[in-house]
Amino acid sequence: MKTILVTGGAGFIGSHYIRHVLQKQENIKVLNVDKLAYAADLRRLSDIESDKRYTFVHLDLSNKAGVNELFNKYKIDHVMHFAAETHVDRSINNSFAFIEANILGTYYLLEAARPAVKRFIHISTDEVYGTYTEGCAPEETVLAPGNPYSASKASSDLLALSYVNTYKMPIIVTRCTNNYGPAQHQEKFIPHVIASLLGNGKVPIYGDGLQERDWLHVEDHCAAIELLRHKGRVGEVYHIGGEQTRSNLAVAKQIADLLCKSYELLEHVVDRPGHDRRYSLATLKLQKEVGWAPKVPFDEGLKATVEWYKGIITK
Numbered sequence: 001m002k003t004i005l006v007t008g009g010a011g012f013i014g015s016h017y018i019r020h021v022l023q024k025q026e027n028i029k030v031l032n033v034d035k036l037a038y039a040a041d042l043r044r045l046s047d048i049e050s051d052k053r054y055t056f057v058h059l060d061l062s063n064k065a066g067v068n069e070l071f072n073k074y075k076i077d078h079v080m081h082f083a084a085e086t087h088v089d090r091s092i093n094n095s096f097a098f099i100e101a102n103i104l105g106t107y108y109l110l111e112a113a114r115p116a117v118k119r120f121i122h123i124s125t126d127e128v129y130g131t132y133t134e135g136c137a138p139e140e141t142v143l144a145p146g147n148p149y150s151a152s153k154a155s156s157d158l159l160a161l162s163y164v165n166t167y168k169m170p171i172i173v174t175r176c177t178n179n180y181g182p183a184q185h186q187e188k189f190i191p192h193v194i195a196s197l198l199g200n201g202k203v204p205i206y207g208d209g210l211q212e213r214d215w216l217h218v219e220d221h222c223a224a225i226e227l228l229r230h231k232g233r234v235g236e237v238y239h240i241g242g243e244q245t246r247s248n249l250a251v252a253k254q255i256a257d258l259l260c261k262s263y264e265l266l267e268h269v270v271d272r273p274g275h276d277r278r279y280s281l282a283t284l285k286l287q288k289e290v291g292w293a294p295k296v297p298f299d300e301g302l303k304a305t306v307e308w309y310k311g312i313i314t315k
Contacts, residue, residue, distance in 0.1 A: 009032030009034050076116070087149070089272060095152075114163065129141050179217070212279070213247075220295055
């Protein structure tokens with residue numbers, strides 16, 4: 001029975017992945033390690049707390065001694081590294097927290113995992129490329145992070161890949177587009193728009209709102225990562241995206257339509273510093289090598305997500 005270490009498993013994507021893997025496989029153990037910062041919530045996993053295959057450990061990855069103790073205590077076969085500080089606005093105001101969590105935490109994890117781990121999936125982001133103006137960026141695109149968050153993720157990506165070359169660690173790096181779905185923290189764009197409109201509050205739209213993002217349903221993301229855990233090639237970078245690019249303003253208007261709210265609640269505000277104009281990733285490599293393709297159309301996924309938040313917020 002393999003043991004999978006999931007870092008950041010109380011977060012949005014990590015919690016969905018834990019549920020996904022436990023539902024898909026019987027002969028597996030999952031070790032969820034999370035420092036339980038503001039965006040984490042163990043209630044996301046309340047339905048599997050009693051599953052004997054699941055264990056939670058409260059740990060900050062920037063605690064070197066704690067990380068080493070974790071690997072001494074448990075026989076860990078695979079590492080799925082989701083844990084990260086992720087919110088761009090917060091990185092602009094307090095960049096050190098991102099350096100500590102995303103770079104130092106990843107370093108301690110790599111060092112502790114190096115002697116014995118059989119597979120290490122490092123989950124990253126399309127933001128490491130900065131603005132990509134036309135088409136979809138391939139995996140060979142030059143890194144050009146434009147804010148402290150994306151710079152910290154690019155740094156951790158390169159660190160992880162260096163361990164493949166230097167120590168022959170079995171590492172794969174994935175870079176995903178913007179995720180959405182149930183149980184995402186309300187600081188993120190889609191849940192923030194939903195919550196604000198449900199309360200008839202103003203929704204701040206940065207600049208002209210024409211910044212474009214490619215939206216990926218969290219369940220499609222989890223399915224891709226699980227395929228890569230089994231079939232991905234060591235030392236490779238894989239893009240995971242929905243290939244459903246839309247402007248922030250268009251998504252906000254679509255949510256307003258679903259909630260029957262006025263566009264007058266969408267308020268344009270001064271753009272944030274270093275705001276990337278467009279992200280979009282090519283996913284052909286992933287599709288050809290492991291047979292993955294996104295299954296959730298954006299319109300369908302967004303409607304279901306809005307209904308989920310309606311049920312939570314209006315209770």
